Amino acid sequence: MPSSVIKRSEYDPERQVLTIWFLPSGRAYDYRDVPPKVYDRLRQATSKGRFFNAHIRDHYPFTQRDTVTG
Numbered sequence: 001m002p003s004s005v006i007k008r009s010e011y012d013p014e015r016q017v018l019t020i021w022f023l024p025s026g027r028a029y030d031y032r033d034v035p036p037k038v039y040d041r042l043r044q045a046t047s048k049g050r051f052f053n054a055h056i057r058d059h060y061p062f063t064q065r066d067t068v069t070g
Contacts, residue, residue, distance in 0.1 A: 003023075003047070003048040003049055004023065004049065005022060005023055005048070005049035005052070006020055006021070006022060006023065006048045006049060006052065007021040007022060007023045007026065008020075008021040009021070009039075009042065009043075009048075011034070011036070011039040013036055013039075015032075016032065016033055016034055016035065016036070017030050017031065017032055017034070018030070018031040018034040018038075018039055018042075018056070018060075019031075019065075020052070020056075027064060027065070028064070028065040029062045029063065029064050029065065030062060030063050030065065031056055031060040031061070031062045032060060032061050032062065032063075033060055033061065034056065034060050038055060038056065041055070042055075042056065
């Protein structure tokens with residue numbers, strides 16, 4: 001289901017890094033130490049923004065990427 005907040009997400013299971021691009025800015029953030037089951041639940045969430053706020057934001061360390069892509 002599309003999101004009004006999240007433009008795109010990618011997950012690297014080996015590194016357990018979840019990258020999320022946000023709307024409308026296009027800014028990307030890498031969230032570290034995210035278990036695969038959390039990424040699966042994000043993908044299945046009816047409201048990805050609500051899931052992100054409740055289960056990822058403020059729960060995992062992150063860094064902002066230097067470039068805006070996506």
